[in-house]
Amino acid sequence: MALNAARVGAVVRKELRDYRRKRSIVATMVILPAVFLIQPSLAVFLSSPSTATAQTFRVSLLLLLLIPVITPSTLAAYAVVGEREQGTLEPLLTTPLRRQEFILGKAAAVMIPTLALSYAVFGLFLGVVRVFANPTIASDVFHQGPILLALFLFTPLLAGWAIVVGLAVSVRASEVRVAQQLGMLASLPTLGVVILMGVGVITPTFTVAAAFAAGLLVIDVRASRIVSRMFDRERLITGAKAVEP
Amino acid sequence: MSATVGEVEAEATVADREPALVVNQLTKRFGERTAFSDVSFEVAHGEVFGFLGPNGAGKTTTVRTLGTLIAPTSGSAIVAGIPLSPANGVEIRQRISIMPESPGLYLRLTVTENLEYFAGLYGLRQPAQRIASALAAVNLGDRAGDLCGGLSKGLRQRVGLARTLLSDPVIMFLDEPTSGLDPVAAREVHNLINQLRERGVTIFLTTHRLEEAEKLCDRVAILNTTLRSIGRPEELRERLFKGGLTIKTRVPLSDPEQLFSPIPGVDAWSSERPGFYLLSVSDPEVAAPEVTRRLVGAGADVLAIGEARHSLEDVYLELIDEDVEAQR
Numbered sequence: 001m002a003l004n005a006a007r008v009g010a011v012v013r014k015e016l017r018d019y020r021r022k023r024s025i026v027a028t029m030v031i032l033p034a035v036f037l038i039q040p041s042l043a044v045f046l047s048s049p050s051t052a053t054a055q056t057f058r059v060s061l062l063l064l065l066l067i068p069v070i071t072p073s074t075l076a077a078y079a080v081v082g083e084r085e086q087g088t089l090e091p092l093l094t095t096p097l098r099r100q101e102f103i104l105g106k107a108a109a110v111m112i113p114t115l116a117l118s119y120a121v122f123g124l125f126l127g128v129v130r131v132f133a134n135p136t137i138a139s140d141v142f143h144q145g146p147i148l149l150a151l152f153l154f155t156p157l158l159a160g161w162a163i164v165v166g167l168a169v170s171v172r173a174s175e176v177r178v179a180q181q182l183g184m185l186a187s188l189p190t191l192g193v194v195i196l197m198g199v200g201v202i203t204p205t206f207t208v209a210a211a212f213a214a215g216l217l218v219i220d221v222r223a224s225r226i227v228s229r230m231f232d233r234e235r236l237i238t239g240a241k242a243v244e245p
Numbered sequence: 246m247s248a249t250v251g252e253v254e255a256e257a258t259v260a261d262r263e264p265a266l267v268v269n270q271l272t273k274r275f276g277e278r279t280a281f282s283d284v285s286f287e288v289a290h291g292e293v294f295g296f297l298g299p300n301g302a303g304k305t306t307t308v309r310t311l312g313t314l315i316a317p318t319s320g321s322a323i324v325a326g327i328p329l330s331p332a333n334g335v336e337i338r339q340r341i342s343i344m345p346e347s348p349g350l351y352l353r354l355t356v357t358e359n360l361e362y363f364a365g366l367y368g369l370r371q372p373a374q375r376i377a378s379a380l381a382a383v384n385l386g387d388r389a390g391d392l393c394g395g396l397s398k399g400l401r402q403r404v405g406l407a408r409t410l411l412s413d414p415v416i417m418f419l420d421e422p423t424s425g426l427d428p429v430a431a432r433e434v435h436n437l438i439n440q441l442r443e444r445g446v447t448i449f450l451t452t453h454r455l456e457e458a459e460k461l462c463d464r465v466a467i468l469n470t471t472l473r474s475i476g477r478p479e480e481l482r483e484r485l486f487k488g489g490l491t492i493k494t495r496v497p498l499s500d501p502e503q504l505f506s507p508i509p510g511v512d513a514w515s516s517e518r519p520g521f522y523l524l525s526v527s528d529p530e531v532a533a534p535e536v537t538r539r540l541v542g543a544g545a546d547v548l549a550i551g552e553a554r555h556s557l558e559d560v561y562l563e564l565i566d567e568d569v570e571a572q573r
Contacts (some may be wrong), residue, residue: 008363014351014358021353087349090267093410094312095345095366228448234315238275 004106006098009103011114019075019113028074029113034123044129049136058142059198061147066194067121068159069187072114076166077183079106080236081173090237100230103224107163114159122151123168150209157216162186164223171230174239203213256298265290265325266311267418271320273303273310280306284472286415288449288464293442295462295555296451299565300538302468304451305346308418311449312343320483325415338508339367343412346421348405352394356385356404359393360411367412379407383437406437415448423457435461459557473564484503487512488529489553492522495546505541506537523553 019025030080047056085091092102129138142148150208165186166179173179193212196202252447268290273280283304287292298304309315311324313334322329350359357376358515364372378388383403388396389563393404402422409417420439423431438461440450452458458465459478466475474481497519498504505514505524511531513525526532540547 004366004368008365010362012367014354017358018351018353086352087345088351089349089362091343091349091405092346092366093314094338094341095363096339097366098335100458104285131417179568192321233313235315236307 002131003098003101004096008105009110011097011102014052015106015109019109021231024174025075027224029071032071033117036064036070037121037125038124041078041128044141045139047137049134057137057144058147059194061141061144062194062197064122064125065158065190066112066155066187067164068118068155070184071117071162071191072110072159072164073111073162074154074180076107076163077170077173077179079110079167080170080231081176081179082170084236085176093233093237099233101232103167103228107167107224108162110163110166110170111159113164113243114163115156118155118159119152122155122167139216140219144208146206149206152206153209153213154216156219157213158190160220161189161223163215164227165222168223168227168230171227171236264288264323265292266294266324266447268311269321271307271310271322273306273315273317274318279470281399282471284468285320286466287474288447290415291442291445292463293438293448293450293461294450295458296321296468297453297458297465297561298451298457298468299453299504301330304453304468305420307468308420308449308451310342312341312418313337314343338344339412340415341418342409342412342416342505343418344405344409344420344422346424348401348408350393350401350404353392355392356380356396356407357389359404360408363408364411365405367544369412375411375413376407376534379410382410382440383407397430399426399433402426402430403437406434410441413492414446416449417441418449421449421453423452423454431457450451453563455556455558458479465557467561467564469565469568473568474560478557478560481557482555486537486555486559486563488526488527488532489555490524490529490533491522491549491553492519492540492547493549494522494540496520496550498543498545499520504539504545505536508532508539511536520548529553 019029040063043056043060048200078090083092126141129141160181166183169179169182169185173182193202202208258356264287266286268287269285271284272282274282282517283512284303285306286294295346296304296307296343306315310317311322311329313324313329313331316331317532318331321461324337327333327337327340329337335445351362354362356434357380360376361372364375369375376389377386380389383406385400385403385407394399406419406422409419423434426434435457436448438448442461450462454559464475465481467473467481474484476484501514501522505511505522508509510526510528511524512523512527524532532552533552537550537552540550
């Protein structure tokens with residue numbers, strides 16, 4: 001079964017249009033990443049070269065990985081149950097749109113602004129450190145090779161994870177608020193890994209980063225297939241699960 | 246090898262002869278609850294087909310089933326020439342359009358943006374032209390740039406209709422299109438449906454507004470979980486009710502029993518109020534002249550005499566009352 005790129009594109013365009021029209025969505029998307037800049041900025045600009053350790057910057061940089069996890073979770077959690085609540089899901093399901101196209105379109109529409117914002121924040125942070133931080137501290141930050149690699153490599157993978165979890169919750173939830181609260185659960189595993197690295201249980205190396213990336217990729221692909229299968233037109237419309245005749 | 250013009254025309258003629266919709270013993274159950282059962286009917290191309298029934302009769306579930314949104318429990322159907330099955334869902338949905346009871350528009354998007362989205366989902370070529378033409382058909386060309394959130398309920402319903410027109414469907418399913426509309430807005434929707442009928446669009450209209458069905462539909466089916474009756478409104482009347490004559494006199498007749506009972510063709514008579522009489526007759530055209538002669542002969546001051554008309558509402562209520570009685 002081939003997916004129709006035009007239909008996926010139509011879903012993405014409509015979603016991005018809809019986000020732009022709702023200021024609260026744009027504001028939330030911008031404010032959250034800004035909040036996650038506070039701790040790393042304090043760590044860089046308030047530390048003195050004599051007292052700062054590699055561990056200080058490591059944890060600070062890893063905290064930035066929460067941006068691609070937290071930013072998309074509410075949007076993804078709203079994606080299906082939101083349409084259902086505002087009465088737009090049924091007309092949508094009467095079109096030739098396949099469930100996989102719908103899920104892919106919704107996921108891509110959340111992924112695009114998430115990646116743009118996350119990379120913009122990382123770039124901004126590193127740029128400010130390079131220009132304004134003490135040269136010794138800046139050098140320490142830029143010597144966190146595995147962490148910097150993780151920031152770039154993990155961002156789409158972590159965003160993908162958060163989006164898949166959010167969509168899964170959204171497909172099953174009966175109410176937007178419940179879906180958005182449950183969607184935040186996606187950030188817990190990431191937070192756990194950051195904490196484990198922070199306390200030294202996991203040592204970030206290039207090998208560890210690559211292994212985590214590969215594992216996340218597999219999880220994202222499998223989870224997206226599960227979400228597609230969870231998307232049951234009949235249950236979404238009537239509340240009753242489809243039963244084979 | 247491409248088909249010749251003659252072959253294409255021949256195929257089109259065959260397609261036109263086949264019904265737009267064939268439903269055969271279709272049943273849908275949700276666990277122990279039966280939404281509709283053993284429903285069979287056909288809808289011809291270009292027909293406006295009314296699907297009537299009380300709340301909970303299974304009308305919307307039937308539309309959703311035929312629209313591949315939910316799967317039937319048993320039975321079969323051919324929708325727009327394609328057998329109803331999960332594998333054919335995309336193809337069927339490509340050929341039909343459904344307007345649910347609530348139009349379900351994206352309120353933060355403009356009318357045009359809403360239609361652009363659906364044009365994209367149907368993969369329409371030249372979407373701008375199709376959108377302009379759909380908006381013109383519902384007289385909304387001048388509101389194309391308005392946000393849907395700012396439109397009245399009636400205008401939103403028209404946008405919903407424009408959306409169903411976009412893909413030039415073989416069958417349009419309109420589920421309670423005038424539900425919640427004021428009389429003026431409802432009349433606008435009626436006019437639009439009449440215009441669509443003139444263009445030869447096949448329309449499957451669910452409603453519980455009987456005057457709407459009588460005004461708009463070529464044929465109607467009355468559903469109350471099972472199909473209770475189907476036919477043209479006048480056929481249903483004839484099938485269910487005997488002919489009748491209504492008589493109005495200035496002064497009540499002194500002995501109506503003696504006057505009416507001997508008249509050939511008059512089976513019974515009744516009077517709900519003084520000076521008004523309803524005669525049950527096998528053929529009103531045969532009975533009317535003789536009844537008139539007898540009334541004049543008896544010296545009655547006849548103010549009016551005419552054929553009793555039963556509305557679709559009478560038919561509907563009779564059938565639904567039968568169901569209520571049967572359940573007791």
